[in-house]
Amino acid sequence: MTDRDTPETTDSAAARAFSAHDHEACAGEVLARAEAVSAARGARLTPVRRRALEILLEAHRAMGAYEVLDRLSAEGFGKQPPVAYRALDFLVEQGLAHRIARLNAFTACVHPGEAHSAAFLICRACHAVAEAEADPVRVALEAAAGAVGFQVERATVEALGLCPSCREAAAA
Amino acid sequence: MTDRDTPETTDSAAARAFSAHDHEACAGEVLARAEAVSAARGARLTPVRRRALEILLEAHRAMGAYEVLDRLSAEGFGKQPPVAYRALDFLVEQGLAHRIARLNAFTACVHPGEAHSAAFLICRACHAVAEAEADPVRVALEAAAGAVGFQVERATVEALGLCPSCREAAAA
DNA sequence: CCTCGCACGTTATAGAATAACATATCTTGA
């Protein structure tokens, strides 16, 4: 079941999240796409919002709203909670970021624009968060729901466990 | 996909949660099993803990910790947050209740003792919460995780949407 | 009996989120 040694083949985004890679390039690419997506929809990616997204992308992990707020206020933006919450809520609405319920935290979406159901893989050791493709999961969930007449609108799928690196470290 | 008119056949617990039924009998049955489970493990289902579980069972929906606390304190138990959190945490640890991350709330487990992966179906209209069988969902999730070398330990699967009754009401 | 562990209760504080209001900026159509 935990059939390892199939790293790059299946879900490149999730695999990348758990391995060394060029954060800056990866962040830049996503940011460019985020701008395109926003423009296409007429949504305004203002300075605070854009900066909030950059902060999430740079961190490449889930961040609490107050953590983002600290960074924003240090850069001259507002110092009060709504500043961060509004920016983050905007990003989530636009599909540029996701909220991780289990952590009361937020993370940048790694493939904005593309329709997708995401599942989050949260490492309990190093706290990295990967966004995995979850279409089959969503299908299974909708089947279970449909069986009792429930109509799924939004799904929250989060797994807590060990990422490949931490797993190796633990085994050693 | 949303193939209705299959109410009692598939997942009786989840189906029951969304239809009229004898709450008292259903709660009594679950409570009896909870006691058996606790006894079998040597876990102490003390008065506060037992009462907290009863409160969840009677409500038959997700309740916030402070809501449970209000009821407990009205009945002579402690009035401070840790009283409720400790009781609820115990219930969750013992598998007698679940925490719904999305709602910051708790709900009684409808089949304690049996090993199961649960998915929660949360009605955004009436706020009912059903616990559905989620083994296939879990399998799909583990497949997605395994593909990137991630080892799932605990999974949070929650769907927000419309329950059968509210869906009918909305359609009318 | 006595003491060690667990449960219960308290006070105090930390952390997450939003309500309500004032000000500024952007857009748009007259």
Added chain:
DNA sequence: TCAAGATATGTTATTCTATAACGTGCGAGG
């Protein structure tokens, strides 16, 4: 171009959620 409405940003204050730290009582085992 300018006024009006919508959108964004910022503030203060408050609410909701959760935990840390400490003292007390009780029950089981030496």
